Amino acid sequence: MRSLSLKHIAMYYSMLSQEHKRIVKGQYGSRRIPDYEMNKIHGQQFADWFKKRVARLEEQGDEVTEDLKWLARGPLRSVNRYSGYLVKGYRFHTKSREKSLKTQNSGVVVTVEGENYASSRDRRPVQGVVNYYGKLNDIIELNYSGQIRVVLFKCEWVDINRGYKIDNGVTLVNFSYKAHTGASLTDDPFVLAAQVDKVFYVTDPKHKDWEVVRFVKVRDVFDMGVLDDCTFNVPNLHRIGDDGEDGIDITPDMEHEVDVEENGDESFF
Structure with a gap:
């Protein structure tokens, strides 16, 4: 078993978190959402969204790294x-x-x-x-x-x-x-x-x-x-x-x- 470097974790998170935040903003339409509210919703929803997003990429046949697959499945109990x-x-x-x-x-x-x-x-x-x-x-x-x-x-x-x-x-x-x-x-x-x-x-x-x-x-x-x-x-x-x-x-x-x-x-x- 290997450790995942901070650099790789930051890279994956930055890429996907920006996508999720755009989706959250889109749900509010033309109404501006305050930054603190955006970060609150993002923190509450991101883990579940991340899991579903990676699963959807796999279903579509898109290339998904092994690291992303393991992270999306979540840690052992x-x-x-x-x-x-x-x-x-x-x-x-x-x-x-x-x-x-x-x-x-x-x-x-x-x-x-x-x-x-x-x-x-x-x-x-x-x-x-x-x-x-x-x-x-x-x-x-x-x-x-x-x-x-x-x-x-x-x-x-x-x-x-x-x-x-x-x-x-x-x-x-x-x-x-x-x-x-x-x-x-x-x-x-x-x-x-x-x-x-x-x-x-x-x-x-x-x-x-x-x-x-x-x-x-x-x-x-x-x-x-x-x-x-x-x-x-x-x-x-x-x-x-x-x-x-x-x-x-x-x-x-x-x-x-x-x-x-x-x-x-x-x-x-």
């Missing part, structure tokens, strides 16, 4: 879950795994360019490059018929409208203000593991509930996926980006299968 993962040269642990450790490897940031919404209820999109800051809660590997695997990070995300600020050039976040909590289908807390970069959060003694964001330099290590339970200390704040990950020993973590409920997580992708 059982998934693998992990507490640690190595991707893009970064080591990540879930928050629950860190409870017994002195180290921090659960901080994530996703940089998005384009039109961005703080949450599914946000009607004021931000244009340009936006950083979304979060903490890693779960690592899930989807299996598409034994042919393709896709790793997702389920994260706790800061509301960038209320829980984010810059103070004297320092980035601060407040996880008391959350967004993308998974409360609805369009309020998705999942991202592809390959989209994520790593940050540390340091408590700010001057601002209650606020944490300073420290970015991490990429390590020259191989992306080997699942991690063991090795711990690596952060010596002090002056070396916050140097978390002692040189010469790491990587072995498979304990994994287990989890049955996905009928109305549950099979729609992650």
Whole structure:
């Protein structure tokens, strides 16, 4: 079984999502649909439309790549879950795994360019490059018929409208203000593991509930996926980006299968 690269996933999604959005706009005729409403409908309907669209292409005899066929059929109803993962040269642990450790490897940031919404209820999109800051809660590997695997990070995300600020050039976040909590289908807390970069959060003694964001330099290590339970200390704040990950020993973590409920997580992708 192989991993599908972020580049290929983005290519397929961009091509088909634009087609689906044109269809949604056409359903409204001459009436203009607000962008936030368009994105909401697109998020709710795209997965089912994608499956039917690929099936129709096959019926018509059009050439369909094997990757598209497997993705359209959806993932298996059982998934693998992990507490640690190595991707893009970064080591990540879930928050629950860190409870017994002195180290921090659960901080994530996703940089998005384009039109961005703080949450599914946000009607004021931000244009340009936006950083979304979060903490890693779960690592899930989807299996598409034994042919393709896709790793997702389920994260706790800061509301960038209320829980984010810059103070004297320092980035601060407040996880008391959350967004993308998974409360609805369009309020998705999942991202592809390959989209994520790593940050540390340091408590700010001057601002209650606020944490300073420290970015991490990429390590020259191989992306080997699942991690063991090795711990690596952060010596002090002056070396916050140097978390002692040189010469790491990587072995498979304990994994287990989890049955996905009928109305549950099979729609992650």
